Amino acid sequence: MNHSVRANFNKNSIVIYQAFRPQIALPALQEQKFVAPFSFERMTWIKPSFLWLMARSGWGRKNNQHILGIRISREGWEKALQQGILTTPQPQIYGSYDNWQQKFSKAKVHIQWDPERNIFGKKSNLRSIQVGLSRFIIREYVDDWIYEIIDYTPLTKKIYTLLQKGYTDKAKRLLPPEKPYPLCTKRHRNLFPKDAFS
Known part of the structure; x- marks a missing residue:
């Protein structure tokens, strides 16, 4: 599977998604x-893929969740990526399992790749990134990185309703725009699996 970060971003910020109870x-x-x-004491996961979160949250229908789009600084996002350690050992990156385990136990940020989803929730051959922010960096995320928090719940419900009625094309046109996020091979090569830049 190919690994790439696709997101809604501009020069200064990037939108990540989270689902929470009211x-x-x-x-x-x-x-x-x-x-x-x-909670500032437990890990929180941020995701730039809207459809991945839709698959995970059942379009916000699980536990009556609200879908939030959080626009954060690219500086904060990059800082998270640079501090991240993969959730699974990669010999080509970390060498021994013990070395990975030592780094992972001390990591402020966890990086996980999961199959990307299409609008119907089916897995694709692409991998989508999740970034886990530990309690050692959550305060910085909340206090320094966030520009705005947007309620995507009404849009989510509208898209889901269109899908249920069979209006797939109309639903797709309402999806938040996402494009490949530029990754610097030199700066990020130790954070992602070997084929992340393919």
């Missing part, structure tokens, strides 16, 4: 930052 999502939308009961 108790967390609604205060976050009001305050434009995450506040209690959002």
Whole structure:
């Protein structure tokens, strides 16, 4: 499988997606930052793939979740990538299993690649990135990286309704735009599997 980061981004920012129960999502939308009961003591996963989150959250229908688009600074995103350690050992990157385990246990950021999904939730031959932010970096994410938090729940419901009615083309036209995110081979080569840049 090929690995690539596809995202909605511009010169200064990138949009990542998260799904939360109303108790967390609604205060976050009001305050434009995450506040209690959002947990600063456990890992939170951010994802630039809208469709991957749709597959995971059942289009927000699981636990009545709200779909949030969080626009963060590219500087913060890059910092997360550079500090990330893969969730599975890669001998070509880490050498021995013990070396990987040592790095992983101390990592502030976890990097995981999962099969990308299409609009129907089926897996594709592409891999999509997830970035796990540990409690050692979440405060920085919340306080320094976030530009705005957008409620994608109404759009999500509209797209899902169109799909249920068989209007696939109309649904696809409403999907948030995503394009390949530029990765610097030299800067990122130790963070991704060997074929990440293929």
